[in-house]
Amino acid sequence: MKNLILVFLIFIVFGCSSENDISTDAREKLDVVDQYIKTIEKKDIDRMKELLAEDFISYGPGFKTEVTKAHNITDWEKSWEERIVSMKYKRVYIGLISIEKGKLAGEWVTEWGEVTTLYKDGKTVKFWFNGLYKVADGKIMEARVVFDNMDILNQLGYKFMPPTDIIDESGH
Numbered sequence: 001m002k003n004l005i006l007v008f009l010i011f012i013v014f015g016c017s018s019e020n021d022i023s024t025d026a027r028e029k030l031d032v033v034d035q036y037i038k039t040i041e042k043k044d045i046d047r048m049k050e051l052l053a054e055d056f057i058s059y060g061p062g063f064k065t066e067v068t069k070a071h072n073i074t075d076w077e078k079s080w081e082e083r084i085v086s087m088k089y090k091r092v093y094i095g096l097i098s099i100e101k102g103k104l105a106g107e108w109v110t111e112w113g114e115v116t117t118l119y120k121d122g123k124t125v126k127f128w129f130n131g132l133y134k135v136a137d138g139k140i141m142e143a144r145v146v147f148d149n150m151d152i153l154n155q156l157g158y159k160f161m162p163p164t165d166i167i168d169e170s171g172h
Contacts, residue, residue: 026096026107029135033109036133036140037089043080045073053139060145085118089129097132109133115147125155 022030032051039048049069056069067075091113099105111131118124127147134142150160 022096028138029096029107029109029133030094032135032138032140033111033131033133034094037091037111037113040076041087041089043076045077048076049073051140053136053141056140056142058143058145060143061147061149083119085120087118088116090114090116106134109135117152119156123156125152127152127155 036048036051039051052069052072054069056072058067058072059065093112095110097108097110099108111133113129114126115129116124116126130146132144133140
């Protein structure tokens with residue numbers, strides 16, 4: 001009987017993970033971002049439009065890159081039509097972070113994973129992705145995304161050269 005009680009207590013301790021302890025609001029925010037990532041994998045523009053707030057804005061990966069909802073939707077449609085066959089996402093982590101002060105104050109969903117993209121020319125690219133999403137009222141209000149464009153372009157076969165003003169006559 002003591003062994004049965006011990007097993008039961010161990011089950012209770014390990015069964016109560018931190019995931020079970022998060023609030024309904026936090027779960028809903030995590031779910032909205034999860035759904036958004038899935039819209040990209042499924043190429044589901046209609047659902048994407050539902051998940052993004054009308055005044056949605058995305059920043060990144062470039063420092064001065066700002067993208068509105070309409071621009072974001074258009075970019076995805078064009079990419080799927082012209083270049084991308086599929087994207088698969090392998091999540092490493094999703095969670096909440098809280099920023100207490102400043103213009104970015106609030107709760108943010110952080111999403112980190114590995115993206116595998118198949119292009120129409122047959123090339124496959126893998127890269128790390130990190131996104132931060134501010135969610136309110138079941139919609140993504142703001143996104144801040146980071147990924148290594150140079151790594152992606154290298155994998156696609158692009159070559160990077162120094163500016164011409166530092167290349168001598170011999171090409172070096």
